[in-house]
Amino acid sequence: MLFIESQYFPCVTVSKILSKKTHIGILLCEPFRKMSFQNRCIIPTANGLVGLSVPLVGGRGNRLPMGQVRIDNKQRWQTTHWRTITSAYNRSPFFEFYAHSLETMFHTPVEFLHEWNGLVFSWLTDQLKLSLFVENINMISDGHRLDQPLPSNYQEERFVAGLPVYQQVFQERHGFTPNVSSMDLLFCTGPKAGQLLKQSGMPNGF
Secondary structure (H helix, E strand, O other), X not given: OEEEEOOOOOEHHHHHHHOOOOEEEEEOOOEOOOOOOOOEEEEEEOOEEEEEEOOEOOOOOOOOXXXXXXXXXXXXXXXXXXXXXXHHHOOXXXXXXXXXXXXXXXXXXXXXXXXXXXXXXXXXXXHHOOOOEEEEEOXXXXXXXXXXXXXXXXXXXXXXXXXXXXXXXXXXXXXXXXXXXXXXXXXXXXXXXHHHHXXXXXXXXX
């Protein structure tokens, strides 16, 4: 089994690796990691790269196990995230095709971070047509843990080598930005996204 941490719209590297797997375990037993993709994702916008962060009860210094981390729903983060995503992708070739189901998800009230990430993960893998058996893991057992990218290193060569290159919405303004949130690949390439993941080479060291 491959163990991965629960992430918010994981970057393309993670989706690429998962496209080669059939059985994964999502770790809920380990402490939340601040400055990680567990509660954030990065997307290209007209003004450059933007990080979307899910606010947490107790702040990002939270050291509770991931399965116990609560979202701070006093903040209107879902509205803000959806507006930012819409602004970034309403001119992409395939955003309209996915927008209704995604907007519905952003109107879904969720208490725990891992539950929200689970909704996102299920939606994303369905759209990418990745066939995965997924288990929530509350105790580490035998298996391999994936070295997942962080906001501080997600564009290092070991993570971006072998990833698909495609036309991004604001590429003429900012150039191509590799390994951002997998929603970028989906909205820009549509039904071909899953095939692109499966056909391209694996990142270095994986």
